[in-house]
Amino acid sequence: MGTLQSPVIPEMPGVLFPEIASAEEKFRTCIQCGVCSASCPMSDAMAFPPRKAVRMLLDGRLDEVVAGNTPWLCVSCHTCSARCPSQLLISDGLFPALRAAVMAAGKPLDQDLQTALQKTYLYGNPMGESPNKRADWSKTSGVPVPILSQLRRPVDVLWIVECYPSFDPRGQAISRLLARILYLLRVDFAILGREERCIGDCEWLAGERGLFEMLIERNIETLGKYHFKEILMTDPHAYRSLRRIYPSMGGRYAVKHYVEFLAERLDQLKPLLKKKVNATVTYHDSCCLGRKMSLYEEPRALLRAIPGLKLIEMSPNRESSICCGGGGSTIYLDHFIQEHMKDRLADRRVRQAAATGANVLAIACPFEPARFEDGAKMTGNEGKLLVRDIIELLAESMELT
Amino acid sequence: MKIAVVLKQVPDLVEGLEIDVSGKAVDPGTVRYILSESDDHALEEALLIKERVGGQVEVYSVDTGDAKETLITALAKGADHAILVNAELESSPDNHTAAQVFAPIFRERPFDLLLMGVRAIDDLDGSLGGLIAGLLDLPYVGLIRKVQVGAEPRSVVVEKEFPGGYAMELAAILPAVLGIQAAEQPPRYVPITRLRQMMKTAVVEELLVPTPHPHPLVVERLFKPEEGAGAAMLSGSPDQLSRQIADLIVERHLLR
Amino acid sequence: MNKDVVVVAEHFRGQLNEITFELLGKGREVAQGLGGKLIVFLLGEGAHRFTGELGAADRVWVAEAPEFREFVSEAYASWIGPKLKEAAPRLVLLGSTSVGLDLLGLLSTRCGFPCLDTCVRLEAKNGAVIATSQVYGGKVFAEVLLPEETTLVAAVPGSFAPEAGRVSGNPEVHALTVPPGQPASRVAFRKLIEPPPGDVDITRVSVLVGVGRGMQNAENLSLAQDLSAALGGAVCASRPVIDQGWLPLTRQVGKSGMKVKPKLYLAFGISGAPEHLEGMKQSETIIAVNTDPGAPIFSVAHYGAVVDALDLLPLLIEEIHNLSMKKAS
Numbered sequence: 001m002g003t004l005q006s007p008v009i010p011e012m013p014g015v016l017f018p019e020i021a022s023a024e025e026k027f028r029t030c031i032q033c034g035v036c037s038a039s040c041p042m043s044d045a046m047a048f049p050p051r052k053a054v055r056m057l058l059d060g061r062l063d064e065v066v067a068g069n070t071p072w073l074c075v076s077c078h079t080c081s082a083r084c085p086s087q088l089l090i091s092d093g094l095f096p097a098l099r100a101a102v103m104a105a106g107k108p109l110d111q112d113l114q115t116a117l118q119k120t121y122l123y124g125n126p127m128g129e130s131p132n133k134r135a136d137w138s139k140t141s142g143v144p145v146p147i148l149s150q151l152r153r154p155v156d157v158l159w160i161v162e163c164y165p166s167f168d169p170r171g172q173a174i175s176r177l178l179a180r181i182l183y184l185l186r187v188d189f190a191i192l193g194r195e196e197r198c199i200g201d202c203e204w205l206a207g208e209r210g211l212f213e214m215l216i217e218r219n220i221e222t223l224g225k226y227h228f229k230e231i232l233m234t235d236p237h238a239y240r241s242l243r244r245i246y247p248s249m250g251g252r253y254a255v256k257h258y259v260e261f262l263a264e265r266l267d268q269l270k271p272l273l274k275k276k277v278n279a280t281v282t283y284h285d286s287c288c289l290g291r292k293m294s295l296y297e298e299p300r301a302l303l304r305a306i307p308g309l310k311l312i313e314m315s316p317n318r319e320s321s322i323c324c325g326g327g328g329s330t331i332y333l334d335h336f337i338q339e340h341m342k343d344r345l346a347d348r349r350v351r352q353a354a355a356t357g358a359n360v361l362a363i364a365c366p367f368e369p370a371r372f373e374d375g376a377k378m379t380g381n382e383g384k385l386l387v388r389d390i391i392e393l394l395a396e397s398m399e400l401t
Numbered sequence: 402m403k404i405a406v407v408l409k410q411v412p413d414l415v416e417g418l419e420i421d422v423s424g425k426a427v428d429p430g431t432v433r434y435i436l437s438e439s440d441d442h443a444l445e446e447a448l449l450i451k452e453r454v455g456g457q458v459e460v461y462s463v464d465t466g467d468a469k470e471t472l473i474t475a476l477a478k479g480a481d482h483a484i485l486v487n488a489e490l491e492s493s494p495d496n497h498t499a500a501q502v503f504a505p506i507f508r509e510r511p512f513d514l515l516l517m518g519v520r521a522i523d524d525l526d527g528s529l530g531g532l533i534a535g536l537l538d539l540p541y542v543g544l545i546r547k548v549q550v551g552a553e554p555r556s557v558v559v560e561k562e563f564p565g566g567y568a569m570e571l572a573a574i575l576p577a578v579l580g581i582q583a584a585e586q587p588p589r590y591v592p593i594t595r596l597r598q599m600m601k602t603a604v605v606e607e608l609l610v611p612t613p614h615p616h617p618l619v620v621e622r623l624f625k626p627e628e629g630a631g632a633a634m635l636s637g638s639p640d641q642l643s644r645q646i647a648d649l650i651v652e653r654h655l656l657r
Numbered sequence: 658m659n660k661d662v663v664v665v666a667e668h669f670r671g672q673l674n675e676i677t678f679e680l681l682g683k684g685r686e687v688a689q690g691l692g693g694k695l696i697v698f699l700l701g702e703g704a705h706r707f708t709g710e711l712g713a714a715d716r717v718w719v720a721e722a723p724e725f726r727e728f729v730s731e732a733y734a735s736w737i738g739p740k741l742k743e744a745a746p747r748l749v750l751l752g753s754t755s756v757g758l759d760l761l762g763l764l765s766t767r768c769g770f771p772c773l774d775t776c777v778r779l780e781a782k783n784g785a786v787i788a789t790s791q792v793y794g795g796k797v798f799a800e801v802l803l804p805e806e807t808t809l810v811a812a813v814p815g816s817f818a819p820e821a822g823r824v825s826g827n828p829e830v831h832a833l834t835v836p837p838g839q840p841a842s843r844v845a846f847r848k849l850i851e852p853p854p855g856d857v858d859i860t861r862v863s864v865l866v867g868v869g870r871g872m873q874n875a876e877n878l879s880l881a882q883d884l885s886a887a888l889g890g891a892v893c894a895s896r897p898v899i900d901q902g903w904l905p906l907t908r909q910v911g912k913s914g915m916k917v918k919p920k921l922y923l924a925f926g927i928s929g930a931p932e933h934l935e936g937m938k939q940s941e942t943i944i945a946v947n948t949d950p951g952a953p954i955f956s957v958a959h960y961g962a963v964v965d966a967l968d969l970l971p972l973l974i975e976e977i978h979n980l981s982m983k984k985a986s
Contacts, residue, residue: 103592106479111901112874114590121593122435123415130416169948169965210594335874414794427797500766519758522793525801527772527811531730531762538767540731540843543759544913558847562913563669563755566852566906571729574843580759582913583900618773621787621800626953632945632961642962643972646923646944647980649960650888653942655864655921656980657889 027094029086030054036080036090041322041348045341046070050080050090057094062101069340071098072110076205076328077287082319091328092205099207099329116332117208124197124215125163126332135193137165137172143183147193154227157182157189157261160242162235163198164366171366177395178234178258184398185268189232195222199238201288204245205328213249220251230254232261234391236288236365237327243293257289259364259390263298266305273397276308281393282358283311284349284372285321286365299364302390306397312356322349326367350375354385361387402456402550404447405512407503407529408475410434410468410493411521420623427623429492436471439518445584446548447516448479454550457481459512463502464607465493473603477591483605489612496524500532501613507537512576514557519543519580526618534578542571543580658807660693661746664714665737666700666707667728667756670849673707675916676752676814681713682821683779683812684750688715690781691747697828698740700733702726705830712826722835724842730759731844738767740833745807748786753811755913761811772809773801775931777816795931795953814912815935852907857891859908863920864890867910867937868898871926871947871966875903880970881925887977893917895933911936925966929954 036050043049048056048070056065065071074095081090088094103109109117119128138145148158159182165171182189200215223231231253233239239257246252262269281303289295296318303311316322325345330337338344350372353361361372372387395401412418412432421428447458459482460475462468472483488494488502507515517530526532534541546568547560555575560568562582573579635645650656662684667674681697688695694715699707702723711717718740724732733756741749741764749764751757753774765772777798778789786803788810803810859865866885868878881892892908899909910917912932922940927933929945929952937943938957945958946966955961962969 100592100594103590104595106589108586109590111587114587117590122413128415132416169968208593210592210597214593214597335876338876412793414796418793418797420797427793496762497765497771524774525790525792525799527762527765527774527809528758529762531759532766533762535763535766541759541763542730542844543762544755560850561755564913565915566909567669568850569727570847570850572845572847573731577843587900616771616804618771618801618804621802623797623799625797626795626956631956632943632958634950634955635960635962639964639968639972642964643969643976646960646962646969646973647976649942649944650921650977651980653921655888656977656984657887 027054027057027088030058030088031086033085035083035085039079039083041077041079041345042073042075042341046073050094053094053098054088054090062098066098066101066105071095071102071207072333072336073340074328075323075325075330075345077323078291082291096205096207096209100209101207103207110333110336112335113206113329113332116329117203117206117211120198120203121211121214125167126198126202127163127167129167131194131197134166134196135191137175138179138191141176141179143180145179146190148190148226149193149195151190155188155190156229157187157232158223158226158228158230159189159191159232159234160196160199160238161191162233162238162366165234166196168366170369174366174389174391175234177400178391180400181262181391181394181398184272185265192222197222199235199241201237201241202329202331204241216246216249216251220246220249223251223253230256233257234366236286236293240288240292257293257295257364259289259295259298259302262394263301266301269394270305273306273394275397275399277306277393277397278308279360280310280312280358281360281362282314282353282356283317283362284314284324284353284368285318286363286368287321287323287327289364290321291319299362299390302394303362306393309393312358314352314356314358316352322352324349324365324368324371326371331367344375344378346371346375347378350379350381350385354379354381359385360393361385362390362393363387364390402450402454402514403512404450404456404458404514404516405507405510406440406444406447406458406460406475406480407515407517408440408444408460408462408468408471409437409499409518409521409529410462410465410471411437411523414522420625424622424624425620434465434467437518437521439520439581439583441518441588442584443516443518443581444475444478444480445586445588446581447514448589449585450514450548450550451479456513459484461486461503461506463488463490463494463499465490469605470600472605473599474591474596476603477596477599478589483603485605485607487607487609493523495617496526496529496532497615497617498613499529500536501615502610503533504536506608506610507533513555514548514575515578516581519545519582525620528580530578530580537578539576539578540573541578541580542573544582545579546583547585548579658745658747660688660691661696661744662688662691662693662748662750663696663698663741663744663746664750665698665757665760666711667752667754668701668704668707669728673710674752674754675819676754676757676812678819678822679814679817680750680752680812680822681711682819683817685713685821687748687779687781687786691784691786693747696744696746698737700725700736708828708830710823711828713822713824714826714828716829716831718831718833720833720835722840724840727846727849728756729842729844729846730763732840732842734760734763734767735840735842736835738764741770741807742768747807748803749807749809751809751811753813757811761809765809768807770807770809771804772811773803774811776810776812779810779812791931795929795934795956813931813935815938853905857907859891859893859910860915860917862891864888865893865910865917865919865922865937865940866890867893867895867922867924867927869895869925869927870897871928872898873926873967875901877967878903880967880974883974884923884970884977887974887981890919890921895927895930924954924958925970927954928952929957
């Protein structure tokens with residue numbers, strides 16, 4: 001396998017469609033082919049699946065769409081836009097704008113979502129944890145995890161840990177393993193600790209433009225205080241926003257997701273992968289790393305490097321992979337979505353994984369462990385199909401667990 | 402219907418708080434302030450009443466250095482007028498002091514209804530609503546979960562909470578003061594875009610009033626309870642913990 | 658001002674509330690410490706029938722009027738206020754309740770008496786009275802030396818032992834005359850709203866599985882339901898869970914919900930706000946599970962574990978099933 005080249009990702013304009021009126025102009029090129037609705041995993045539950053929603057927009061009947069549940073059922077999986085012949089931004093443009101319209105009209109929001117947004121506004125994370133506790137996970141990592149403000153020198157790599165990997169127990173465990181991997185690779189890195197705030201990808205997709213702007217401003221200000229060569233991300237959602245939206249808002253950095261970062265260092269990593277991990281593994285392409293950012297081969301290269309590990313592809317994969325259902329802000333809308341759709345996306349995906357005969361489902365996004373583990377329970381695969389982050393598998397082979 | 406709402410900023414417990422060196426007060430350096438939760442409900446209930454019967458909602462807050470954003474948020478939610486009250490106080494006043502700040506204000510600016518949260522987390526000396534009502538010689542009912550305009554003119558019908566899921570329906574002649582426990586729906590959301598716009602454009606009236614001099618209760622000392630002093634803490638993996646807890650259940654002969 | 662202690666009795670739906678006995682017990686102790694008398698202020702209609710239960714008091718002032726049948730703060734305050742000013746006791750004890758809390762503020766400013774709420778400890782020492790109150794969600798306690806003037810104190814239910822107030826005795830009963838048309842109240846009782854008919858009366862269940870915000874969403878309640886089914890108990894909840902609509906009002910435990918004293922109270926993801934603790938801290942055995950080692954629930958629990966309830970519950974359910982099966986075989 002030759003050296004992997006990071007794909008060229010075009011930048012997106014900062015903050016799309018401030019008003020639905022300007023959306024109308026952009027959507028005039030829609031040819032109503034229906035590929036979006038056919039591809040949308042949630043279209044059965046929507047009163048106005050993507051194609052219809054665009055039709056309603058062009059007919060000036062968006063208030064009917066805004067009045068119903070459709071805006072809140074989009075999981076931001078990007079399949080619609082990835083396949084749209086007119087390259088319209090549906091999950092990344094129309095749906096956030098619909099959500100913003102609901103909020104601007106003062107209509108009541110789902111309480112879980114409202115709470116997550118309010119907490120993000122106050123504390124910079126949707127869990128409502130004090131920012132002072134943001135680096136607590138690192139205290140038991142067994143290796144030094146320097147805080148950039150205390151380091152007082154430039155650093156090679158700034159690792160932006162993000163909210164779930166900082167506060168969710170499973171996420172924290174994975175963060176600790178990555179810290180140890182970085183230490184063994186002798187990477188000069190640091191984290192922001194209490195200065196870190198949510199990058200804001202989910203808040204943008206939830207329609208909370210103002211909150212996203214506020215977070216962008218705050219984060220660019222914080223990052224502007226320090227000198228670092230590149231930024232390492234563990235959260236694909238945050239990675240996507242930081243790479244594609246922040247530049248147009250003044251925040252231009254060299255950003256890599258851990259799959260790219262570690263894949264670049266495969267030569268260094270391979271000798272450390274001592275222990276055989278005897279598992280048949282199938283890898284789930286997340287929407288952000290996959291369809292949105294085209295990082296397909298890097299995670300596979302990492303998995304293939306693990307001795308004893310057999311990699312099997314599930315169907316569909318890569319660009320056609322289906323979402324775990326937690327995208328955008330729908331991670332806060334589980335209760336709501338359950339009322340509208342009985343067959344959860346995570347369950348569907350787990351069945352596809354189990355059908356390969358694999359005993360491990362590998363992932364690289366912090367939203368996924370809980371969703372797929374729940375999915376394994378719901379589909380009778382508990383114990384038969386384990387869910388592991390690629391970091392956990394690497395760490396097992398490096399005997400760090 | 403003219404509805405006045407008093408909003409109070411209280412320490413945010415998410416950030417934790419520490420007691421200062423004197424041992425008699427909370428260290429303000431460790432504290433971040435947010436709107437008292439039941440005051441948020443009082444504002445919501447006021448807005449709901451306005452939406453139903455029309456009128457004006459005026460929000461008041463004592464200036465403790467950070468009340469402005471709270472007042473502007475209230476305007477963004479639909480309040481009509483916001484007043485920041487400056488009584489030249491050094492720190493967040495206790496409720497008796499606050500009552501003495503507000504009573505003269507409301508004598509000058511009469512209301513039909515005065516709403517505020519029935520209790521804030523830093524209340525030590527009783528509900529502000531009751532204290533103000535006593536000074537103005539107005540009726541007061543606390544622990545309200547619903548307010549409706551009465552069939553008779555100048556009256557409201559309220560639901561007051563009692564334990565065990567019971568409630569009492571009462572009719573009050575206006576003007577009246579109500580201590581809100583919960584609004585009929587959760588406090589509404591303000592999109593941050595709107596809030597940020599309003600922070601630039603909103604007008605908040607600043608009202609300077611004489612500093613009152615009540616006799617506050619003397620707090621001899623503030624202290625934190627010893628952590629977990631009550632419970633015998635179990636330890637181990639979730640597996641081990643589940644076995645220990647199951648054993649405790651069996652020991653008490655509660656296994657069927 | 659004399660050295661007497663006055664307790665304002667509370668009754669609801671034809672019975673004296675337990676807080677009244679808590680206040681009587683503590684009031685008696687403090688009155689004796691001060692060298693004064695314990696007086697009970699009893700308002701109601703047909704309230705005379707309660708006097709037999711007020712043996713802990715030296716004196717009972719009874720005021721009967723139809724307007725006092727149900728508690729209406731306006732009516733009560735307009736009667737109690739002047740009488741207290743006239744009597745000038747050292748201390749007036751109220752419950753920090755739907756009744757007492759309304760009266761506390763009103764009487765304080767109408768009569769010019771200082772007042773203290775959320776009292777959990779009270780003692781007389783060398784003629785002085787020291788009270789301890791809880792603030793900041795129970796995370797901080799404030800010790801207050803009461804001023805040397807008539808002071809109103811509202812106590813958190815469950816702070817004092819009711820048994821100390823249930824003693825036999827022969828208090829002097831003074832019937833106060835209430836002139837007709839009095840009190841003129843600007844607030845009128847209309848009706849009592851009953852709680853919605855419940856499936857389960859959680860006050861009668863011996864094992865309760867309590868859930869709080871730490872359970873994260875309504876779906877996870879099924880774990881609590883499985884556990885409670887395995888133990889033959891019922892699921893109850895703290896207020897935030899009820900407000901979210903995950904369970905009906907009849908399952909709410911706390912200040913404005915039910916007060917429960919089961920043999921076993923298992924608390925999952927409940928932080929232990931004072932309002933909740935008030936409703937369950939007298940349970941025989943409390944086992945609390947919370948990810949926050951500083952959660953106030955641990956101060957009343959007998960056993961605690963710092964772990965995610967969602968991780969623990971499936972394992973605990975399985976363990977109980979295994980043990981039950983072993984027991985059966």
